[in-house]
Amino acid sequence: MRELYELRGADPELLFSPYCWRVRLALHHKDLAFVSRPLRFSDKQPLLACSGQQLVPVLCDGEAVVHDSLAIFQYLDLSYPERPLLGSGVALERARLVERLVFQAVRMPLLKILLPRVFALIDPADREYFRSSREKALGTTLEAFADPAAGTEQFRVAIAPLQTWLSEQPYLDGAEPGGSDYLVAGLFLWAWCLGEQPWAAGTAVDGWFQRILATYQAQHGPVKRA
Numbered sequence: 001m002r003e004l005y006e007l008r009g010a011d012p013e014l015l016f017s018p019y020c021w022r023v024r025l026a027l028h029h030k031d032l033a034f035v036s037r038p039l040r041f042s043d044k045q046p047l048l049a050c051s052g053q054q055l056v057p058v059l060c061d062g063e064a065v066v067h068d069s070l071a072i073f074q075y076l077d078l079s080y081p082e083r084p085l086l087g088s089g090v091a092l093e094r095a096r097l098v099e100r101l102v103f104q105a106v107r108m109p110l111l112k113i114l115l116p117r118v119f120a121l122i123d124p125a126d127r128e129y130f131r132s133s134r135e136k137a138l139g140t141t142l143e144a145f146a147d148p149a150a151g152t153e154q155f156r157v158a159i160a161p162l163q164t165w166l167s168e169q170p171y172l173d174g175a176e177p178g179g180s181d182y183l184v185a186g187l188f189l190w191a192w193c194l195g196e197q198p199w200a201a202g203t204a205v206d207g208w209f210q211r212i213l214a215t216y217q218a219q220h221g222p223v224k225r226a
C-alpha cells in the first residue's frame with residue numbers, strides 16, 4: 001500500500017500544502033496510485049512519528065517512509081525509473097537549483113497573500129498552533145506580516161522569467177511536463193486551492209498552470225478549491 005500524509009483544512013477535502021501538491025503531481029506523473037491520509041496540524045504528531053520528523057508530505061510506500069518533497073521525487077525516480085521526474089547527475093542538480101531559485105523568489109510573496117486565507121480555512125483547533133508557530137518563524141504577527149497587495153506585486157515580478165520561458169515552450173522541462181514543473185506548480189496550487197490566483201489569466205504562466213491542472217483533474221477529478 002502507498003500512502004501520502006498531507007495537510008487538510010477544516011474541510012477534509014481542502015488540501016493546501018504546496019509540498020504535498022508537488023508529490024501528488026509527481027505520483028500522477030508516474031501513474032502511481034496512492035491513498036491520501038489528510039491530517040490537521042493537531043492530528044499529525046502521532047501519525048508522522050514513523051517518519052522521525054513532523055512535516056508533511058510523508059510518503060509511505062511499502063516498507064519505505066520518505067519525507068521532504070524533493071527527497072520523495074528522488075525516491076520515486078530511483079524506485080520507479082519510468083518517466084523520470086528529475087533524472088540524475090547534472091540533471092538532478094539543475095532541478096534542485098530551479099527549486100531553490102523559485103522557492104526563494106515566490107514563497108515569501110505567496111505567504112504575504114495566503115497567510116490570512118490559511119488561517120481562515122484551517123480547522124479552528126489548529127489556529128492557536130498555526131498562529132504561534134508562524135509568528136515565531138516570521139518574527140511578527142500574522143496581521144502585521146500579511147500584505148496581499150504587496151505580495152501580488154512581488155509575485156508578478158518574481159514570475160516574470162517564467163512568463164518569458166513559458167511563452168517559448170509549453171512546460172518548464174520542455175515539450176512535456178517534468179519534475180521542475182511540479183516543484184513550481186505545487187506552489188501555484190497552494191494559492192489556487194486557497195481560492196487565490198495571483199497571476200494574470202491568459203498569460204503564458206496561466207496557460208502552463210491550467211495545462212498541469214487539467215491533466216491532473218482528468219485522472220483524479222476536480223480539485224477542491226476554497
Ligand SMILES: N[C@@H](CCC(=O)N[C@@H](CS)C(=O)NCC(=O)O)C(=O)O
Pocket residue numbers: 007017018019041054055056057067068069070133
Ligand atoms: N522542505 C519540506 C517542507 C515541508 C513543510 O514545510 N511542510 C509544512 C506544510 S506546507 C508542514 O508540514 N508544516 C507542519 C507544521 O508546521 O507543523 C518539503 O519540501 O517537503
